[in-house]
Amino acid sequence: MINLSLDNISYTIKKKVILKQLDFDLSSDNFILMTGQNGSGKSTLLKILSGLLKPDSFYLSYAQDISVKKNWSVSKNYLRGTFCYLHQTPYLFSGTVFDNIAYGLKQHLFSKRRLKWCEINHKVNAALKMIDLQHLSDRPSHALSGGEKQRVAIARSWVIEPDFILLDEPFANMDKQSRLSTYETINQLKEDNIGIIITSHDPHNGELKFNRHFHLHQGNMIEKFIPE
Amino acid sequence: MDDLSTATSQAFVLLLTGNAELWEIIAISFSVSFRAILFSAPLAILIAFFLASFQFPMRRFLIALFNTAMSIPAVVVGLTLYLLLSRAGPLGDLKLLFTQEAMILGQMLLCFPLLVALSYAALQSLDRRAWETAITLGAHPIRAFFSVLKEAHFGLMAAVIAGFGRIIAEVGSSMMIGGNILHHTRNIPTAIALETSKGSFAQGIALGIVLLIMALALNLFLSYIQGRGELSL
Structure with missing residues (x-):
């Protein structure tokens, strides 16, 4: 299990403060719901965590060695290898569903971590x-429905075995059936001990068993109590 | 009218009977323009990628500069290179004037801004999520770059074909720095200009037909790889 401590995360854009010196810790057994109004910085924080967006200030330390704080330039590659970010509307590369899921597995062609084709x-x-879409393996990615794209994107992240998967509004614009299938897929991730952070406006009616709740408001983050 | 039809039929005879001189001119033309596009496209696409993806000082100025340079006349490029490469010029020692290498250089300068501007348009219209998705799935930035290029390959192919179309048919620069020397630097456009000035239209028409067929073939190829439209009215 991975424990991380994140300190002093700040982000400003065009003189507007989006995130104000946030401090929090994360563990790969966390299943976190992140809420906040539109523009409160939820997506920004997820992109910073996944190493896609450079913050104004940032320090990371591992629980094993909490005294050593690493800055952004040192942490960026670690974050990219630890967190996997999924956009609100996932981007699927041109090609088939199979090609998309295999994408992350083909990224070490010239290293010892290279996987064999089998x-x-x-x-x-x-x-x-896992996502129950074996029958769509050869289908072109552009021919999928919104819900199927979301599940393929989750499976594409799952295969590279990240410690955390960050889902940005995964249920936006989904019909009920797609939503239920996606809940099931996300619960499956949790069973595989992957830390999950989901930003969402939906109440979920208990289908997802969050164990932490972060709320962002005016650049600050508070942790809310989750009743049993 | 009779002259035109006679010249056209003679042009087909020249083409179909495999006139050696004619086919040599065609070969030189394609060889020079293919090399020019081959040498300039990778750097042009790389620059377009940086312009489309990152914020840095002078970025807007550079975009405006490449857009402006797209319309630079071929004779101006030819004249500039002539002055640089002529014996008295600063690059005269290279002895490149009136060589295919000089023609390639001229054509590279001509197609480079067009390649950058059109590739920039193709890459800028591409979703930023493509890059972020590649990175978050563990791709090294170089592999992510190639993934993004693959996603934009229709637009990039169109840019390369437009660049090739620009240089295969240009006459000004090739004439000035190539010198239109038979067996060496005579290409399709300079040969057409020469034959027309001599009143010998058959060879000019034959070469014009080759250019038109090539343009049609390239566009058919582009249409083929772009696939069929999926909208229905």
Whole structure:
């Protein structure tokens, strides 16, 4: 299990303060709901956590060695290898569903971590089975529905085995059936001990068993109590 | 009218009977322009990627500069290179004037701004999520760059084909710095200009037909790779 401590995360854009010196810790057994009004900085924070957006200030330390604080330039690659970010409307590359899920597995062609074709095939098929979309393996990505795209994007993140998956408004514009399937997929991630942060406006009616709740308001973040 | 039809039929005879001189001119033309596009496209696409993806000082100025340079006349490029490469010029020692290498240089300068501007348009219209998705899925920035190029390949192909179209048909620069020397630097446009000035239209028309067929073939190829439209009225 991974424990991280994040300190002094600030982000300003065009003189507007989006995030104000946030301090919090994360653990890969966390299942976090992140709420806040539109423009409160939820997506910004997720992008910073996943190493996609450079903050004004940032310090990261691991729980094993909490005294050593690493700045952004040192932490960026670690964050990119630890967190996987999913956009509100996921971007699927041109090609088939299989190609998309295999994308992250083909990124180490020239290193010792390179996977054999049969291993990639095996992992992608396992991911397709998890999201129950084996029958769409050869379908072009542009021919999928919104809900299917979201589930393919989740499976694509799952196969690369990140410690955390960050989902930005995954249920926006989804019909009820797609929403139920996506809940099921996310709960599956949790069973695989992947830390999850979800930004959402929806109440979810208890389908997702969050164990922490962060709320962003005017650049500050508070942790809310989650009743049993 | 009779002259035109006679010249056209003679042009087809020249083409179909494999006139060596004619086909040599065609070969030189394609060889020079292919090399010019091959050497300039990678750097142009890289610059377009940086212009489309990152904020840095002078970015807007550079975009305006490349857009302006798209319309630079070929003769101005030819004249500038002529002055630079001529014996008295600063690059005279290279002895490049009236060589295919000089023609390639001229054509590279001509197509480069067009390649940058059109590639920039293709890459800028691409969703930023493509880059972020590649990075968050563990791609090294260089691989993410190639993934983004793959996503924009229709637009980039169109840019390369437009660049090729610009240089294969340009006459000003090739004439001035190539010198229109038979067997060496005579390409399709300079040959057409020469034959027309001599009143020998058949070869000019034959070469014009080759240019038109090539343009049609390239556009058919582009249409093919772009696939069929999916909207229905």
